[in-house]
Amino acid sequence: MPNAKDDKKPDDVLNLGNFLCFAVYSANHAFNRVYKPLLDRLGLTYPQYLAMVLLWGEDNQTVGGLGEKLFLESSTLTPLLKRLEALGLVKRSRDLADERQVRVQLTDQGRALREKAAEVPQCILEASGLEMGEAKRLLAEITALRNTLDRTGRG
Amino acid sequence: MPNAKDDKKPDDVLNLGNFLCFAVYSANHAFNRVYKPLLDRLGLTYPQYLAMVLLWGEDNQTVGGLGEKLFLESSTLTPLLKRLEALGLVKRSRDLADERQVRVQLTDQGRALREKAAEVPQCILEASGLEMGEAKRLLAEITALRNTLDRTGRG
DNA sequence: CACGATTAAATCGTACACGATACAAATACG
DNA sequence: CGTATTTGTATCGTGTACGATTTAATCGTG
Numbered sequence: 001m002p003n004a005k006d007d008k009k010p011d012d013v014l015n016l017g018n019f020l021c022f023a024v025y026s027a028n029h030a031f032n033r034v035y036k037p038l039l040d041r042l043g044l045t046y047p048q049y050l051a052m053v054l055l056w057g058e059d060n061q062t063v064g065g066l067g068e069k070l071f072l073e074s075s076t077l078t079p080l081l082k083r084l085e086a087l088g089l090v091k092r093s094r095d096l097a098d099e100r101q102v103r104v105q106l107t108d109q110g111r112a113l114r115e116k117a118a119e120v121p122q123c124i125l126e127a128s129g130l131e132m133g134e135a136k137r138l139l140a141e142i143t144a145l146r147n148t149l150d151r152t153g154r155g
Numbered sequence: 156m157p158n159a160k161d162d163k164k165p166d167d168v169l170n171l172g173n174f175l176c177f178a179v180y181s182a183n184h185a186f187n188r189v190y191k192p193l194l195d196r197l198g199l200t201y202p203q204y205l206a207m208v209l210l211w212g213e214d215n216q217t218v219g220g221l222g223e224k225l226f227l228e229s230s231t232l233t234p235l236l237k238r239l240e241a242l243g244l245v246k247r248s249r250d251l252a253d254e255r256q257v258r259v260q261l262t263d264q265g266r267a268l269r270e271k272a273a274e275v276p277q278c279i280l281e282a283s284g285l286e287m288g289e290a291k292r293l294l295a296e297i298t299a300l301r302n303t304l305d306r307t308g309r310g
Numbered sequence: 311c312a313c314g315a316t317t318a319a320a321t322c323g324t325a326c327a328c329g330a331t332a333c334a335a336a337t338a339c340g
Numbered sequence: 341c342g343t344a345t346t347t348g349t350a351t352c353g354t355g356t357a358c359g360a361t362t363t364a365a366t367c368g369t370g
Binding site: 311312313314315316317318319320321322323324325326327328329330331332333334335336337338339340 | 344355360361364365
Binding site: 013014015016017018019020021022023024025026027028029030031033034035046050053054056057069070071114121124125127128129130135136138139141142143145146148149150152 | 168169170171172173174175176177178179180181182183184185186188189190201205208209211212224225226269276279280282283284285290291293294296297298300301303304305307
């Protein structure tokens with residue numbers, strides 16, 4: 001009788017369906033597709049929406065501060081924020097005390113968009129098919145996974 | 156004493172840390188960063204690696220077949236596969252029976268790369284900090300979530 | 311058999327996403 | 341003080357990713 005630890009076929013190891021990374025990768029794409037029609041009505045892309053959520057929570061953040069929370073580099077954020085500025089949702093200006101930093105402020109239009117975006121989270125939760133409790137548990141597990149991976153990826 | 160269901164501050168709803176989508180989004184980026192140094196040694200990007208995994212499992216697939224498994228459009232896959240072809244890892248050729256389809260075949264070099272890539276999944280599992288059992292459970296939950304989202308995103 | 315409809319890839323335009331690099335402002339330190 | 345180093349953004353090049361469109365091949369129906 002084969003050992004329970006060794007009786008996997010070699011195919012199992014390289015079957016994409018068994019890749020946790022691929023589950024995450026494809027779930028991310030699936031979220032994107034669900035968000036798309038909702039965000040189209042706001043004129044935002046998904047990463048732009050995430051940046052706006054942060055700014056709605058705390059205005060006048062620096063590029064670096066936003067990048068740290070979003071796990072994004074300035075090479076990604078700078079053009080994204082410029083697009084938000086071109087849309088008239090934010091204003092970017094050098095910090096007077098430290099001119100290396102750029103601060104991002106919501107415009108009136110940017111603040112107003114918050115109302116129109118209010119229903120989005122509920123729509124997403126429904127699309128996930130999860131109860132609030134399940135969603136929170138899964139959220140905690142995936143966040144913990146991300147933090148572990150991130151320590152490896154940087155340490 | 157406030158009702159347990161209603162005593163959340165409005166901020167809770169728009170706190171990025173409570174977004175399941177953001178957990179998935181950032182976990183995906185974190186996986187990418189862990190994979191990068193491993194895949195650099197193979198000369199592959201992460202999506203290219205996923206495509207190769209599928210081809211190692213079943214050679215001679217069509218572009219559409221790969222796209223269905225990877226949840227990617229031909230507009231994404233075509234250039235990706237052209238890069239794999241330029242690397243000498245695959246060959247692309249029209250299906251003789253149905254010339255609309257393009258079939259992707261591994262070259263000897265592409266097959267050989269499988270050996271060098273063999274240790275990758277184990278490295279990733281270790282980086283995730285999860286036991287095999289935990290990883291499998293999480294995999295199943297995230298896959299189920301993706302499938303639910305996907306039904307909404309398309310239906 | 312013909313011809314409109316469908317299908318499979320490819321192409322194009324826009325928007326992430328990152329590493330490498332550049333550059334200016336701020337800090338450290340002799 | 342004045343220069344070396346560090347820090348915060350921005351820029352550039354490469355590679356996804358998708359929707360809209362195009363093109364060519366196949367299929368369906370008359």
